[in-house]
Amino acid sequence: MLVIRPITATDYPALMRCAEESGHGFTSLPVNEGMLRNRIAHSEASFAKEITEIGTEGYLMVAEDTETGEVAGTTGIEAAIGLDTPFYTYHLSTVVHASRRLDVHNVVKLLTFGNNYTGNSELCTLFLRPEWRKGLNGRLLSKARFLMMAEHSHRFSPTVIAEMRGVSDDEGHSPFWEWLKEHFFSIDFTHADYLTGIGAKGFIADLMPKLPIYVNLLSEEAQAVIGKVHDNTAPALRLLEQEGFTCRGYVNIFDAGPMVECEVRNIESVRHSLRCRVEIGEHSSSHDYLISNTSFENFRATVGKVAVDGERNIAIVSPAMAQALQLQQGDMVRLIGQ
Incomplete structure (x- = not known):
């Protein structure tokens, strides 16, 4: 992992x-x-x-x-x-050099x-x-x-x-x-x-x-x-x-x-990430999620199978994933489906 x-x-x-x-x-x-x-x-x-x-x-x-x-x-x-x-x-921009008198119209690009x-x-x-x-x-x-x-x-x-x-x-x-x-x-x-x-x-x-x-x-x-x-x-x-x-x-x-x-x-x-409470246990989900803990100094993130119960706002993770992310039962995580 x-x-x-x-x-x-x-x-x-x-x-x-x-x-x-x-x-x-x-x-x-x-x-x-x-x-x-x-x-x-x-x-x-x-x-x-x-x-x-x-x-x-x-x-x-x-x-x-x-x-x-x-x-x-x-x-x-x-x-x-x-x-x-x-x-x-x-910055790449476009300017126009034109003269009606001479019937000249040049579009040129500039780097500023x-x-x-x-x-x-x-x-x-x-x-x-x-x-x-x-x-x-x-x-x-x-x-x-x-x-x-x-x-x-x-x-x-x-x-x-x-x-x-x-x-x-x-x-x-x-x-x-x-x-x-x-x-x-x-x-x-x-x-x-x-x-x-x-x-x-x-x-x-x-x-x-x-x-x-x-x-x-x-x-x-x-x-x-x-x-x-x-x-x-x-x-x-x-x-x-x-x-x-x-x-x-x-x-x-x-x-x-x-x-x-x-x-x-x-x-x-960012827009579609979910914030869920963790339950640690085995599950049969086949859905991959990118998931992180909510610590900053000890930030951890991985990708793998997670079972998400949207109604209860629960994310069920395996014991191995919980250990890798330094999670305890009831901790919060942030995740996004892959």
Whole structure:
């Protein structure tokens, strides 16, 4: 059984393994021991913290196999982005250049540099190791965060975003970055991506063009990938779109991958989640549910068979599931059908 739980210091080797396997373009998992250990420590402090207002808390979790103890992946939420270091994006918009006198009417697209998402919550650091990409594991890793946000909404912004990895090849070459590099930078995409991952973002403000960029001036290769995702990211994007996330024209400044967003209250798994009281016992239900306890510091979530009695507002879980979720008879859970 895979269980989502808060990361701890002992998970560092597993997190480093995820960082190494995630490949180029995965900014939130840099292959850097100091940064990864700092993220773990920051997450531990964030989970233990009582908050009165949303700040720079970061909640990082892992998916652990309860039988072997192996970590299958990682997932996280940033409570509010851009408060300690700027969070930059490009916004893709359309303008018209027209002259009635000359009978000219041109529709052109612009990329405008900015940090419009400051203060929003962000879904981040979703990575499932290749051998675990089967069954409902990916849905568990992604959607467990929505149960957390539904149950503990005071810890998160009303709007949540997700930055989707854009197009790059196995060697880390991004067509969009190649154009930026040629005209404004002199470093490779992998180096720029790494610097961002370790928090060294000063070069962005120093070198990134501040005026809008006309898209038709970019190379054809760069134009073609604006708003497109990496092949490995396509399943995650589809899942978020099913949850109600949409792109409003914002893209990543390095690889032009899309930014998607949704009001927390409008996320499908938040809207339709049930809050039930637990009965522990064997049952014969064949229905799969994504289910979590209602603790925050000791958050646990998994997916499996649950018998739900809607009339009595009862969720019957097996003893094994109750143990994995740290549940006692009569505790409350939050769950959503799969």
